[in-house]
Amino acid sequence: MPLTIQSGRDRKKSPLSYLDRRLALVMPLCAALLLLAATAAHAADDGNPLAGNAKAAKAGEYEFRINCALCHGLGAHGGGRGPDLTRAQKKHVHSDEDMFQVISNGIPGTVMPANGTNGQGVGMTDEEIWQIVTYIRSVEVKAPAKPTGSAAHGRELFYGDANCSLCHMVEGKGGRVGPELTAVGGSRTREAIIDSVRNPSRRLAWGLTEATKEFPQEYETITVVTADGKEIKGVALNEDNFSVQMMDASENIYLLEKDKLRSFQKSRESLMPRYSPAILSEKNLDDIVAYLTSVGAR
Amino acid sequence: MRARRIFANFLVACIAYPFLTAHARAQVTFERLLNSGKEPQNWLTYSGDYSGRRFSPLDQINITSAPTLVAKWVYQTGATGKLETTPLAVDGILYGTAQDDRAFALDARTGRPIWMYQHQLPGDIRPCCGRVNRGLAILGDKVFLGTLDAHVVALDTKTGNVVWDVVAADYQKGYSFTVAPLAVKDLVVIGVSGGEYGVRGFIDAYDSATGKLQWRLYTVPGPGEPGHETWEGDSWKIGGAPAWNTGTYDAVTNQIFWPTGNPSPSNRGAGRAGDNLFSNTLLALNADTGKMNWYFQFTKHDEHDWDATQVPVMIDSGGKHLIAQANRNGFFYVIDRTNGKLISANAYGKTTWSDTKDAEGRPVAKKEASPTLEGHTVCPGALGTTNFMAPTYDPQTALFYVTARDQCDIFSTAPQPYEAGHAYYGSAYFPSEEAEPYRGFLKAIDPATGEIKWKFEHTSPTWSGVLSTAGGLVFTGDAEGNFIALDAATGKTLWHFQMGGAVYAAPMAFAVDGKEYAAIAAGSAVYAFGLP
Numbered sequence: 001m002p003l004t005i006q007s008g009r010d011r012k013k014s015p016l017s018y019l020d021r022r023l024a025l026v027m028p029l030c031a032a033l034l035l036l037a038a039t040a041a042h043a044a045d046d047g048n049p050l051a052g053n054a055k056a057a058k059a060g061e062y063e064f065r066i067n068c069a070l071c072h073g074l075g076a077h078g079g080g081r082g083p084d085l086t087r088a089q090k091k092h093v094h095s096d097e098d099m100f101q102v103i104s105n106g107i108p109g110t111v112m113p114a115n116g117t118n119g120q121g122v123g124m125t126d127e128e129i130w131q132i133v134t135y136i137r138s139v140e141v142k143a144p145a146k147p148t149g150s151a152a153h154g155r156e157l158f159y160g161d162a163n164c165s166l167c168h169m170v171e172g173k174g175g176r177v178g179p180e181l182t183a184v185g186g187s188r189t190r191e192a193i194i195d196s197v198r199n200p201s202r203r204l205a206w207g208l209t210e211a212t213k214e215f216p217q218e219y220e221t222i223t224v225v226t227a228d229g230k231e232i233k234g235v236a237l238n239e240d241n242f243s244v245q246m247m248d249a250s251e252n253i254y255l256l257e258k259d260k261l262r263s264f265q266k267s268r269e270s271l272m273p274r275y276s277p278a279i280l281s282e283k284n285l286d287d288i289v290a291y292l293t294s295v296g297a298r
Numbered sequence: 299m300r301a302r303r304i305f306a307n308f309l310v311a312c313i314a315y316p317f318l319t320a321h322a323r324a325q326v327t328f329e330r331l332l333n334s335g336k337e338p339q340n341w342l343t344y345s346g347d348y349s350g351r352r353f354s355p356l357d358q359i360n361i362t363s364a365p366t367l368v369a370k371w372v373y374q375t376g377a378t379g380k381l382e383t384t385p386l387a388v389d390g391i392l393y394g395t396a397q398d399d400r401a402f403a404l405d406a407r408t409g410r411p412i413w414m415y416q417h418q419l420p421g422d423i424r425p426c427c428g429r430v431n432r433g434l435a436i437l438g439d440k441v442f443l444g445t446l447d448a449h450v451v452a453l454d455t456k457t458g459n460v461v462w463d464v465v466a467a468d469y470q471k472g473y474s475f476t477v478a479p480l481a482v483k484d485l486v487v488i489g490v491s492g493g494e495y496g497v498r499g500f501i502d503a504y505d506s507a508t509g510k511l512q513w514r515l516y517t518v519p520g521p522g523e524p525g526h527e528t529w530e531g532d533s534w535k536i537g538g539a540p541a542w543n544t545g546t547y548d549a550v551t552n553q554i555f556w557p558t559g560n561p562s563p564s565n566r567g568a569g570r571a572g573d574n575l576f577s578n579t580l581l582a583l584n585a586d587t588g589k590m591n592w593y594f595q596f597t598k599h600d601e602h603d604w605d606a607t608q609v610p611v612m613i614d615s616g617g618k619h620l621i622a623q624a625n626r627n628g629f630f631y632v633i634d635r636t637n638g639k640l641i642s643a644n645a646y647g648k649t650t651w652s653d654t655k656d657a658e659g660r661p662v663a664k665k666e667a668s669p670t671l672e673g674h675t676v677c678p679g680a681l682g683t684t685n686f687m688a689p690t691y692d693p694q695t696a697l698f699y700v701t702a703r704d705q706c707d708i709f710s711t712a713p714q715p716y717e718a719g720h721a722y723y724g725s726a727y728f729p730s731e732e733a734e735p736y737r738g739f740l741k742a743i744d745p746a747t748g749e750i751k752w753k754f755e756h757t758s759p760t761w762s763g764v765l766s767t768a769g770g771l772v773f774t775g776d777a778e779g780n781f782i783a784l785d786a787a788t789g790k791t792l793w794h795f796q797m798g799g800a801v802y803a804a805p806m807a808f809a810v811d812g813k814e815y816a817a818i819a820a821g822s823a824v825y826a827f828g829l830p
Contacts, residue, residue, distance in 0.1 A: 061712075062712035062713055062714055063712075063714075065710060065712040065725075065726040066712050066714065066721075066723055066725070066726045069710075069726055069728065070726070070728050070729075074672075074673060074710065074728075125717075125720070210778075210800070211799075212380075212779075212799045212800040212821055213758075213777055213778065213800045214758070214759065214761070214777055214800065215736070215758050215759075215777070218735070239757050239778075240757050240776065240778030240779070240780055240796070241756060241757050241776055241778065241780055241782065241791075241794065242780060242791075242794050242796075243796075268735065
């Protein structure tokens with residue numbers, strides 16, 4: 001029997017309705033909302049009926065906390081999972097109208113959801129979305145983003161001396177053990193990328209996300225000893241109570257049943273080494289971030 | 299000749315008797331619900347019986363045979379999202395629900411559908427947490443469904459045809475039903491959802507034959523009613539206190555025990571100073587009138603969305619008539635169900651919000667646990683130590699089993715004006731990195747002491763409920779899609795099956811043709827397992 005659910009005005013049926021309230025906040029908002037781009041300029045406040053209205057901006061701040069801050073952070077500085085929205089340059093947005101559309105409709109191909117699609121009813125009203133737009137504009141840093149490093153040199157380091165590509169792939173080139181990084185420069189803040197390089201274990205990267213599952217798999221480190229005494233260390237591709245799927249540093253995949261192992265250990269200490277300033281200078285890291293940002297902005 | 303006639307009559311009787319019996323048994327009377335223990339092959343209420351124990355007296359599947367369990371059938375509901383249903387089992391037929399208010403009847407031997415009902419939902423319903431439904435109640439020749447647009451619908455058990463359909467409240471103001479109703483005497487008892495929309499919560503009882511409203515208890519008292527003084531100004535009008543999980547019934551005292559949820563707005567106490575009765579409260583109601591006999595409030599003036607809507611499980615122990623509840627706020631409460639007096643409250647998960655108790659023994663919130671503008675970390679988080687996942691009490695081990703999680707959140711206030719039909723939280727909460735990773739458990743609690751006898755740690759927190767059986771087993775599901783049988787005494791895993799979709803439902807057991815099955819919903823399907 002076909003479903004008879006009608007789409008409301010601009011409220012679509014939730015693709016994420018299985019998620020609970022928390023989840024509805026965690027997952028969808030955790031991605032690329034308004035991405036920074038090197039070139040985009042901030043256009044006029046076209047179409048925003050509340051442009052410059054301080055009271056609306058305050059109301060928008062609270063709406064932002066409730067609806068956006070989980071990924072974009074309190075104060076819109078980026079939550080590690082979502083981009084910093086205080087930057088004037090944004091990948092998907094020039095005008096206020098663009099921003100309204102992005103909040104209303106989400107960004108296809110990312111986990112930035114459309115308004116009202118998180119299983120929590122009818123979503124924000126148009127007025128509330130304009131309040132959020134007004135709030136974001138009020139906290140933007142108007143100065144142009146500070147010049148970053150050399151993307152060209154960053155690319156050299158990524159595939160060369162910094163050894164990033166041994167484990168990470170960008171645009172089809174590189175290793176498989178770590179997260180693929182083509183889009184990371186567009187979806188994560190500069191600070192979050194730097195933090196991931198300096199302190200890879202502080203916040204483990206997300207791996208596989210399953211449709212009905214609350215939490216994505218993280219890049220945890222797994223060490224097992226098989227029945228025949230072989231020790232395998234690698235990264236978790238997936239895991240449940242009874243099995244684990246993992247990849248070792250040589251990119252071998254192992255599919256294992258836990259009850260057949262001699263031992264199974266899981267650690268939140270990332271396989272990625274900590275890149276301290278002694279190993280990777282601030283300048284070189286800046287260059288790598290510039291490289292990732294230039295790729296991510298494409 | 300006479301002997302032959304007698305023999306012929308006997309033969310007719312032999313042939314006819316099973317049919318007569320089958321016909322008679324098609325009617326699920328109140329007496330059958332009261333005496334559900336006499337028909338262990340059936341599962342007649344959301345929790346299996348009136349006590350809320352979610353315990354099956356079946357023992358064919360037991361600690362010896364469980365390792366040989368195999369999948370018997372799968373029914374694909376075709377719905378998407380969280381499938382939270384517990385099917386009912388009645389004389390070889392399962393009655394269940396799926397998202398967006400579908401109901402269905404299945405051949406319990408094969409999983410083949412007999413009928414399906416799809417409620418016609420408007421496009422602008424206001425679910426808080428998914429377009430979910432947790433199941434049906436059955437009485438006479440009808441099953442009863444609460445809907446997301448706040449209707450109560452009676453369906454014919456043989457066809458799924460609508461017998462009556464009544465509107466309980468205005469869904470556009472945020473009222474909805476997700477709960478499995480409870481049939482008591484000739485009434486269909488149901489509690490409303492909408493704590494995230496500033497509703498005024500209520501519990502209704504409808505005449506099962508006609509759908510006529512017999513009584514309504516508002517969980518937020520109006521002017522002149524006891525408890526009204528616990529609300530600041532007009533805050534009671536949008537005070538929340540929904541009642542979205544199924545209660546239990548004690549025939550001896552003719553009382554319905556029904557728990558309530560958070561005051562609105564859920565995470566901001568400013569503007570509703572006071573205890574906010576009867577939010578986060580266990581209510582003892584006269585089944586005939588809905589009049590309140592006593593109440594026990596678990597979390598006063600809640601600011602963390604800690605609905606107390608967990609199933610209030612009736613336990614009889616040492617001559618005492620008790621209710622045990624593993625509360626979302628992280629404490630396990632034991633209450634004397636004859637008078638509502640608290641006997642004990644012990645933490646069963648990670649809690650930071652309370653380190654003192656009042657004169658009655660109730661945990662009291664620290665002042666600094668209140669959400670602030672800047673936000674700070676409190677455990678458990680807004681999802682609670684447990685939530686809607688149904689627990690179980692096994693009278694054989696005398697242990698209470700519950701799904702629990704350790705997770706903390708940063709709670710931050712976000713003042714928000716009330717607007718009818720619009721989500722109304724007054725706060726935002728975020729996962730606290732301090733608490734990562736979140737940990738999920740199945741815990742076996744001794745109600746006599748509050749002690750945790752054993753725990754099984756999941757790979758990640760699960761939303762599955764728990765079933766115990768006379769076979770010495772507990773069954774549960776995990777977030778990765780496994781259905782798991784454990785030894786109820788030790789927590790040792792005996793068997794598991796990967797169903798391919800996360801579990802948000804609670805298991806149940808039934809028997810047909812003398813064969814026991816354990817069933818659970820996962821992903822978008824219902825699965826039944828049995829012995830080879």
